[in-house]
Amino acid sequence: MASGVTVAIVGVTGAVGQTTLKILEERKFPVKSLRVFASERSVGKAVTFKGDTVRVEKVAPEVFKGVDVAFFSAGSAQSKEYAPRAVRAGAVVVDKSSAYRMDPSVPLVVPEINAHALRGHQGIVACPNCTTIVTVMPLKPLHDAGRLRRVIATSYQAVSGAGVNGVEELRRQTLQWARGETMTATYFPHQIAFNVIPHIDKFADSGYTGEEMKLVSEVRKILETPDLAISPTTVRVPVFTAHSVAVNAETEANLGPDRARELFASFPGLKLWDEPAQNRYPMPIAVEGQDDCYVGRVRQDLSLPNAINFWVVGDQLRKGAALTGVQVAELLIR
Amino acid sequence: MASGVTVAIVGVTGAVGQTTLKILEERKFPVKSLRVFASERSVGKAVTFKGDTVRVEKVAPEVFKGVDVAFFSAGSAQSKEYAPRAVRAGAVVVDKSSAYRMDPSVPLVVPEINAHALRGHQGIVACPNCTTIVTVMPLKPLHDAGRLRRVIATSYQAVSGAGVNGVEELRRQTLQWARGETMTATYFPHQIAFNVIPHIDKFADSGYTGEEMKLVSEVRKILETPDLAISPTTVRVPVFTAHSVAVNAETEANLGPDRARELFASFPGLKLWDEPAQNRYPMPIAVEGQDDCYVGRVRQDLSLPNAINFWVVGDQLRKGAALTGVQVAELLIR
Numbered sequence: 079m080a081s082g083v084t085v086a087i088v089g090v091t092g093a094v095g096q097t098t099l100k101i102l103e104e105r106k107f108p109v110k111s112l113r114v115f116a117s118e119r120s121v122g123k124a125v126t127f128k129g130d131t132v133r134v135e136k137v138a139p140e141v142f143k144g145v146d147v148a149f150f151s152a153g154s155a156q157s158k159e160y161a162p163r164a165v166r167a168g169a170v171v172v173d174k175s176s177a178y179r180m181d182p183s184v185p186l187v188v189p190e191i192n193a194h195a196l197r198g199h200q201g202i203v204a205c206p207n208c209t210t211i212v213t214v215m216p217l218k219p220l221h222d223a224g225r226l227r228r229v230i231a232t233s234y235q236a237v238s239g240a241g242v243n244g245v246e247e248l249r250r251q252t253l254q255w256a257r258g259e260t261m262t263a264t265y266f267p268h269q270i271a272f273n274v275i276p277h278i279d280k281f282a283d284s285g286y287t288g289e290e291m292k293l294v295s296e297v298r299k300i301l302e303t304p305d306l307a308i309s310p311t312t313v314r315v316p317v318f319t320a321h322s323v324a325v326n327a328e329t330e331a332n333l334g335p336d337r338a339r340e341l342f343a344s345f346p347g348l349k350l351w352d353e354p355a356q357n358r359y360p361m362p363i364a365v366e367g368q369d370d371c372y373v374g375r376v377r378q379d380l381s382l383p384n385a386i387n388f389w390v391v392g393d394q395l396r397k398g399a400a401l402t403g404v405q406v407a408e409l410l411i412r
Numbered sequence: 413m414a415s416g417v418t419v420a421i422v423g424v425t426g427a428v429g430q431t432t433l434k435i436l437e438e439r440k441f442p443v444k445s446l447r448v449f450a451s452e453r454s455v456g457k458a459v460t461f462k463g464d465t466v467r468v469e470k471v472a473p474e475v476f477k478g479v480d481v482a483f484f485s486a487g488s489a490q491s492k493e494y495a496p497r498a499v500r501a502g503a504v505v506v507d508k509s510s511a512y513r514m515d516p517s518v519p520l521v522v523p524e525i526n527a528h529a530l531r532g533h534q535g536i537v538a539c540p541n542c543t544t545i546v547t548v549m550p551l552k553p554l555h556d557a558g559r560l561r562r563v564i565a566t567s568y569q570a571v572s573g574a575g576v577n578g579v580e581e582l583r584r585q586t587l588q589w590a591r592g593e594t595m596t597a598t599y600f601p602h603q604i605a606f607n608v609i610p611h612i613d614k615f616a617d618s619g620y621t622g623e624e625m626k627l628v629s630e631v632r633k634i635l636e637t638p639d640l641a642i643s644p645t646t647v648r649v650p651v652f653t654a655h656s657v658a659v660n661a662e663t664e665a666n667l668g669p670d671r672a673r674e675l676f677a678s679f680p681g682l683k684l685w686d687e688p689a690q691n692r693y694p695m696p697i698a699v700e701g702q703d704d705c706y707v708g709r710v711r712q713d714l715s716l717p718n719a720i721n722f723w724v725v726g727d728q729l730r731k732g733a734a735l736t737g738v739q740v741a742e743l744l745i746r
Contacts (some may be wrong), residue, residue, distance in 0.1 A: 228715050232566040232658045234608045234647065248606075256590035267691040268698075272582075272651050274568045275695060276658070276709050276723045281688035285669065285711030294714060307715030311658040311723070313568065316650050317606050324566045324610070324645040335619065354615035357601040361609060364602075375610050377619030380628060381562050381641030389610045389645070 082110030083411055086145040086169065088137050088160060089152025090114035090125055093242045094174055097400035098149050103128055105404060108411070115141065116152070142167035147407050150175060151399070165201030170410050172203055172403045179204040179296060186299045189405040190347040191218045196409055203406055208239050208398030209289065209312060210296040213323050215348055215371045215397070216390050219341035221301055224329030227384070228307040231293060234315045234322040235278060236362060237270060239394050244270075248316055266314065275314040287312060320362035321394040328385040335376045338386050342373045347397065352376050360391035371397055416444030417745055420479040420503065422471050422494060423486030424448035424459055427576050428508055431734035432483050437462055439738060442745070449475065450486070476501035481741050484509060485733070499535030504744050506537055506737045513538040513630060520633045523739040524681040525552045530743055537740055542573050542732030543623065543646060544630040547657045549682055549705045549731070550724050553675035555635055558663030561718070562641040565627060568649045568656040569612060570696060571604060573728050578604075582650055600648065609648040621646060654696035655728040662719040669710045672720050676707045681731065686710050694725035705731055 085102065089095045095116075102109060112127050115137035123134045135141065137156065142148060142164040150157045150164075150173045157177035164171050178184040185195035186204045188211055196203060206214070213231050220226060237244035243265045251261040251271035263269045267277060279288030290310040298306050315322075333341070343350040351360050352374040360372035371392035379385035392398050419436065423429045429450075436443060446461050449471035457468045469475065471490065476482060476498040484491045484498075484507045491511035498505050512518040519529040520538045522545055530537060540548070547565050554560060571578035577599045585595040585605035597603045601611060613622030624644040632640050649656075667675070677684040685694050686708040694706035705726035713719035726732050 230564050230660055230715070232645070234568070234649070252586060253590055256587055268695060273695055273697040274649055274651060274656055276656070276693055277688070277691065284714075285688060285709065286714070309660055309713045309715040309719070309721060311566070311709070311721060313656075313658070315568070315608055317608060322608055322610070322647075324647070326564055326643055354611070354619060357611065359610055361602060361607055363607040375619065375645070379643045380618075380620070381564070381643040385643070387643060387645060 082108040083146035084111040084144055085109050086113045086115060086142060086148040086164070088115045088148060088150045088156060090134060091116045091120045091123060092151055093238050093245070093395055094151035094399045097395040098151065098403060099125060099127055101396065101400050101404045107404060107408065113141070113145065139163045142169050145169040147172065147411065149403055149407070161202055170201055170203070172205065172406050174205050174399055174403055176207065176292065178202050179206065180299065186296060187406050188214060188300055188402055189409055190215065190345070192300055193409055203410065205399065205402050205406060206296045206300060207289070207292045208394035209233050209235060209321055209323065210293050211398045211402055212321050212371055212390055212392035212394060213293060213325060214297050214300050215392065216325065216342055216373050216388060217297065217327060218301065219345040220327055220329055220333065220338060221303070223337070223341055224331035224333045226301070226303065226306055226327060227330055228328040230309045230326040232324045233312045234317070235312060236317040236319050236321055236394060237314065238319045239321060240266070245318060248318065270314060270316050272316060276311070278312045278314055286310070317362045319366040319393060319395060320391055321398060322362060322389065322391045324387070324389055326379060326385060326387050328382060330384070332384045333386065335378050335386050338388065339376050342376070347371060348373055350374070360389060362391060365391040366393055368393055369396055369401055416442035417480035418445040418478055419443050420447045420449060420476060420482040420498070422449045422482060422484045422490060424468060425450045425454045425457060426485055427572050427579070427729055428485035428733040431729040432485065432737060433459060433461055435730065435734050435738045441738060441742065447475070447479065473497045476503050479503040481506065481745065483737055483741070495536055504535055504537070506539065506740050508539050508733055508737055510541065510626065512536050513540065514633065520630060521740050522548060522634055522736055523743055524549070524679070526634055527743055537744065539733065539737050539740060540630045540634060541623070541626045542728035543567050543569060543655055543657065544627050545732045545736055546655050546705055546724055546726035546728060547627060547659060548631050548634050549726065550659065550676055550707050550722060551631065551661060552635065553679040554661055554663055554667065554672060555637070557671070557675050558665035558667045560637065560640055560661060561664055562662040564643045564660040566658045567646045568651070569646060570651040570653050570655055570728060571648065572653045573655060574600070579652060582652065604648060604650050606650060610645070612646045612648055620644070651696045653700040653727060653729060654725055655732060656694070656696060656723065656725045658721070658723055660713060660719060660721050662716060664718070666718045667720065669712050669720055672722065673710050676710070681705060682707055684708070694723060696725060699725040700727055702727055703730055703735055
């Protein structure tokens with residue numbers, strides 16, 4: 079593939095699709111030919127890649143002939159319908175939807191953590207949910223050094239995690255507020271401007287949301303710890319981009335905050351911003367647009383000797399989605 | 413005091429002072445005479461109480477003669493300087509600052525929880541920090557029924573918890589954004605609009621903030637559990653009013669979510685909003701202006717049998733500050 083690969087992006091008009099385009103360009107992914115797909119209502123639109131205009135095509139079963147790598151970020155239903163077609167046509171699929179994440183025959187991969195899981199893939203590789211990626215990145219070095227025993231994760235999730243409609247809703251409500259108008263909620267279940275909503279994805283009978291349960295099952299699969307104790311709370315906040323997670327991590331070994339800081343600082347894809355005296359800690363506005371996940375507020379848990387608290391922030395469109403997908407593809411075409 | 417009491421409010425121009433005025437009126441507190449105080453720069457301003465205009469006076473050591481109840485919400489330094497003067501002049505002081513909260517001779521009171529602590533007070537009664545009140549309200553019935561063992565509290569705190577300047581900053585930054593201007597941060601350490609800041613109050617060497625340590629020490633004092641294990645994370649979010657807290661509570665007895673819901677629903681000052689299927693759970697915009705604290709998202713902790721997760725929201729200017737102060741005063745003059 080020295081001369082490059084033929085790439086397809088399904089769901090190119092969405093927030094993750096758009097970011098995937100940008101990252102393929104930034105990272106000089108060896109694209110020989112690019113085809114971009116979306117649902118019927120986006121046909122006729124066009125996207126720009128390396129200065130060229132590429133017209134959006136309607137996704138259909140037969141479009142994947144000749145495609146080497148297909149990025150899917152159009153939702154579970156589209157992935158279920160078209161990913162197997164793409165594989166049969168000879169493509170490898172990097173799927174950002176939740177369709178195949180928990181399928182035992184599909185690797186669920188964060189390249190810095192479990193690239194080895196790619197071996198023996200059967201054509202589809204799944205990328206984890208955005209909140210999972212941001213949370214699992216700092217958990218991995220702690221687990222390797224001290225064996226995780228229990229994790230309590232509490233999130234502050236940006237509206238772009240819900241796609242371009244989420245961004246549009248926060249923007250519109252804020253402008254309505256600025257004009258003194260009534261704020262209207264059409265996409266999120268409640269007003270998100272100047273509010274926080276402890277509800278992302280559907281509720282199960284247990285009282286947990288789909289988003290919370292994804293965090294549990296995906297972290298377990300990625301870390302290969304099927305019984306790891308994880309207690310999740312996921313919350314939408316009026317932030318445009320970058321998810322923040324407050325994490326309490328209990329380990330078998332007593333690592334302590336100094337060792338944890340060293341582990342975070344030396345793990346690929348993580349950066350340590352932990353200088354409270356200089357008001358320096360990760361925040362969404364500082365991390366938006368960055369490739370790495372940023373960890374700060376590392377401190378001893380006052381309530382348990384073998385536990386620490388920390389705060390991790392990641393751009394959920396980049397590391398939480400598109401970047402991880404492109405990194406996976408880079409490994410696949412190597 | 414059948415004919416009413418003489419009331420002083422120190423810090424009347426602040427967010428809590430203004431709310432105290434409103435609540436005294438709403439609850440028909442038996443005010444015979446009202447005197448309102450603030451720092452020099454507010455002298456000349458006036459406030460309205462029951463339709464009357466009351467001029468703001470400069471606070472000074474000798475102003476408390478004849479005052480029966482003095483509400484202090486002007487900050488620790490003012491409380492330290494003037495509260496003992498007010499007591500010597502014969503007043504009882506209800507202090508909303510942190511000046512006396514941890515003083516062993518001063519009761520720290522949330523009326524629904526530990527009104528008994530008022531007995532034998534020596535003139536000053538302290539009210540807890542806003543986040544403490546919102547968090548400790550649901551902890552109390554759990555503790556009584558099952559003995560708390562460990563609490564992990566993660567907050568989403570409104571800007572008005574930082575006073576009128578905090579409100580003004582979020583408002584100004586949002587309007588700057590709406591006009592396409594650069595947002596300027598002058599009050600909070602970083603931009604708060606469309607951001608979250610994991611930093612409230614000053615940092616200690618341990619890496620914890622003053623706000624976090626207040627939560628630990630105050631909850632312990634109120635519940636009379638000096639060794640209760642508490643792990644706090646406090647975060648500012650771009651919400652105008654009402655603090656939200658995600659709480660993980662481990663108890664000695666296995667209560668389970670159903671029993672916990674009953675306990676919350678029957679505790680005075682708490683209301684249960686926990687119908688996820690109807691998208692019904694507490695949120696800042698729904699709780700702003702309410703007197704009670706609202707609990708929802710009650711669920712079994714997936715990682716520990718004797719623990720539950722829940723979400724509590726309270727208007728931190730009302731129950732988290734002014735209302736609790738007025739309730740304390742009602743008990744004191746009874």
